[in-house]
Amino acid sequence: MEPEVAGVLSQFKSIKKHASLLRQFIIRRGLADDEGLKSLVEEFKDAKAHFERIRYERKIGIISLRSIKMPRDMWVGEQKALLSEIDIECDKAIGVLGNIATALSKDELDKLSSLVEELEKLSEVLPDINYERNLSEAIDEYEKGDYLASALISRRVIIYALNQIPGQSDEEKVKFLREKGIIAKDRKDVHESIIKASRRARNFFSHDIKVFPTPSEALSLLGDAIGILEKASKVLRREEKS
Template sequence: MNTSNFTRAEMNALKEEWFALLKRAEDCLKVIDDIDSRALMGLTFSSLYERRLEEETEGLWEDYEDLCNRTQDYLGKKVGEKVLPKVIPIPPSANEGEVRTFLQRVAGESRKTLRLIDDLLYTTELSSRDRERLYSLEKEVRDNIKPFLPEYASDLEKALDAFSNQNLTCSVLLAGRVIEVIWSKIKSKVKEEKGMKEAVERKEPEWEDLRPYIRDMVGRESEKVIQAIKLYRNKFSHRVGSYPTPEESLIMLSGAVLLAKGYKDGINPSKP
């Protein structure tokens, strides 16, 4: 991702603010746990704990909202909206349970944002090795996919371009869209060949049913494709806020390109 308008020092300063906020939320949760422990032991609730909780939480919501808004302003044009921290409402007269839930969510958003900032700080330029892999994938799309499957090539070109600009989330989602479409076609083919009755009973084909089709499409690279499919389906397709690493993005891109390249020749099970 291009962070040229946001210096490394500013990113580190933002990270420190999120770390401090996380520490405050965790300290407040410890106070609530102490209160609950005393109650379970039959001890009288101490006003000391009440005052401490009030002191720890004072201004926390306002500080969290301010930090969320500033982070959204700073990073909103660099990453997808789904991975940015969300402002969390808290009732004006929240009870202990509502305060606990709020603090847990603040802690979760803080950890997520810290991971995001770490990833942004990880690198601002592609390594020479990654550039070589990127060039190889671009050539595959241009020479072997675009002439036959222009609609898939369009998404893949956008995904590769997003990766080169280090917009990893966008890159993964575009590559995932290609994977999802072709993957659905493979499953439909398997269901069709195994008969509707069995397909209805089992709903989804097993991996052992699908591997021969993938192997026929991509040959020895089949495990790379399966790795990309599993990564997308188990992580990025339904876990909102998941932020890919550069390596995960390349796995997704490689898998999508291999799958599209194989798909142009049709879906058929490999012969034993």
């Protein structure tokens, strides 16, 4: 995320949060807060100026923010209405800046599109809709730029799916898949990818709070989740038939 975009995005989120707190304060007390609202309006004006510059530089012509002015001697109802207006304008800015901040490359979009297609096909044979729900959520989080959330959701799908495959260790699970003809015996690359994905999911993102996944790592884990789930689904379907 570009520093300027990140900074302005954070500024609007802060304004939105304080607008909500100020509105609650005014409602509880039943009294207007001229100084608090004046300060918030000035902060919004500053953020709006930064937003307009970014909008001009990026040639974003669809969304623009309304100017917020604070008349003198506002009563409680008018201040509440003005705070609601600030909240709405902040949401507009947050949406635009969020899209800029999380713009995906063509390669990422192509990979995501491919994974979505795989998931759509797989969803037709999955025994539990929660698999699809989790992976759809992981894809959504990735698209929003929350790579940690996406990776953690993918991680739990991988672990849960692997737990449906007989075997105490990852190697035993791979052996079972080979013996049942679910994966080819000569596909050593597939065997290794399952083991690596399992170990990465179980260890890398869950135990070290200093580690955050890169976009590439989160996307790779998402692909691993769909790939392993495809194999686990075959095991589950066999069990249903037996």
